[in-house]
Amino acid sequence: MTVLRSDLAFFAGLAILAGFGLSVGSLFGTYWVIVALNFAMWIALTQSWALFSGLTGYISLGNVVFYGLGAYTVAVSFKVLPLWVAVPMGGLVAAVFALMIAVPALRVRGPYFVILTFGISELVKYSILNLETYLGKSSRLLFGAPSAEAVLYTMIALAVASSVLMRLVKSSTFGRGLVAIQGDETSAETVGIPVTRFKVMGFTLSAFIPGMVGGLMALRSTYFEVLQVFNPFISFTIVTMAIIGGSNDARGPILGAAFLVFLSELLWSSAPRLYMILLGAFLIAFVLLAPSGLVGLLRKYGEGHSK
């Protein structure tokens, strides 16, 4: 019964947040549309990261590759495919790419996996950069892209979808299998969890939404520039948000994204270096002092009160 009640509270909270995001433009004006869009984007990206990396402990430092591939798909097919096809196609391309690299990449564990995912995303970045130079396109302009509001509504849908997905997966057999993989792969295998299949499925699933997010952001910025959409800083921010929020609970990425979006609103335009320094300091502080993130602190606080 308590599980049900907490589920209810989570979905209600999510609905309120989404409803607020949808109405932010008419309530506060255009500037807040951009803030809400950013917030929704980071929720969708971090939630998708947590779905695989948070549950399995395979830390991916290259999730920007999914985002970038989605953006590239939309940019290349712009004015060729209708957008309602192109954006999901971006997600599909990212997921297929994840599926392709999953089997060789997931054979390596721990730190090798971390730096491998980073290396793969950089490799793809420079490969596409050279391809674009070869094609004679240093950047692509996307004229006539939909309005910021339209992008925001779709992005909120993705943020909600990724949060619901994370919540559902976590309490499913599949999700418990992923958590077991984090504990000990050999014993997970012994008790009948199809370890390789689950890892490949989880990795592929975690690529789909970031691909669509990338496609949407390409429309939002109205131009496509390889170094920008494959910027490793995006991967790093995702990991930092997940660690600060807490990555094994669907509430974590929302809290982490909220925290850093707030901080960057405060500092990014006036003191970008200071923002980065604080980002590093918060990351260190959370790893050392609160390894389960804001969600962990919240949980501890809740327990203290119910006693």
Next chain:
Amino acid sequence: MDLLLSPQLLFSALVLGSLYALIGVGLNFVYGTIRLLNIAHGDLVMIGAYAAFGLFTALGLSPMFGLPLIAGITAMIGAGLYFGLFKRQLENTTSVEQLEANSLLLFFGVSVILQNTMALLFTTSPRAYQHLDYVISIGGLDMTLSRLLALVVSLTIVFAISMFLKFSIYGLGISAIIQNRDAAKIVGIDVGRVQLGSFILGFGVAGIAGALVSLTEQISPFMGFPFTIAAFVVIILGGLGNISGGIIAGILLGFIEIYSVALTSATYRSILIYGVFVAAIMLRPQGLFGKAQT
């Protein structure tokens, strides 16, 4: 063919390769021996480069004489990080995987802080200084004294370190810890002290490498990352904790980089470096000279 046989190219590849080897040795102390995933390693190289630049422009001190001081600065940063962030982690974390994951995140935080603090203090514009740039010609080969010195000094230090590890009691202690940490403790090795030593040596060597790099190219606050990647390629190909393997891998990487750029074009450089990197992890995670599943 002429291009391939050019002594100039050979020399450039050797200089770059020896610097990579030296940077790899530094990372080997921290990652190879105590399994802390130091992705800030290249940023310590950057700090060393700035220290050399600062000593030269402010005091007129040649980086060659400033090397001990520069190594001291980065070694102190290493000791500070050990006591401030990692000592408790190393003592309290029982699972190696947890330790590696945490160290990655901590060093990532350190890396971001170092890069942006330096950018804040010294702006992001690249800097360079002219020092020891007399051209020496031997046969058909023209080389600047500074690059020759970078080559000689880095090879000497790498060689000295490998001798030190093979024959000193400290080096034997490190080997013992790599083989079996608990057993090393039982036979009376002060694991904490060896770990502190690894931090100091690894970071000090990174500082020296940075000073040498500053002799050969421009420096900037964000120069470190490619060196971190190169260092990981070197220690993965050379084998974790394997110093002589790392020397060969470093030189190999230098050759791959210089010759491929000469043969194709500079735009393929990054593809190649990351390609080697990805291939190394996927195909030979145990290193070129290692046995599978050691």
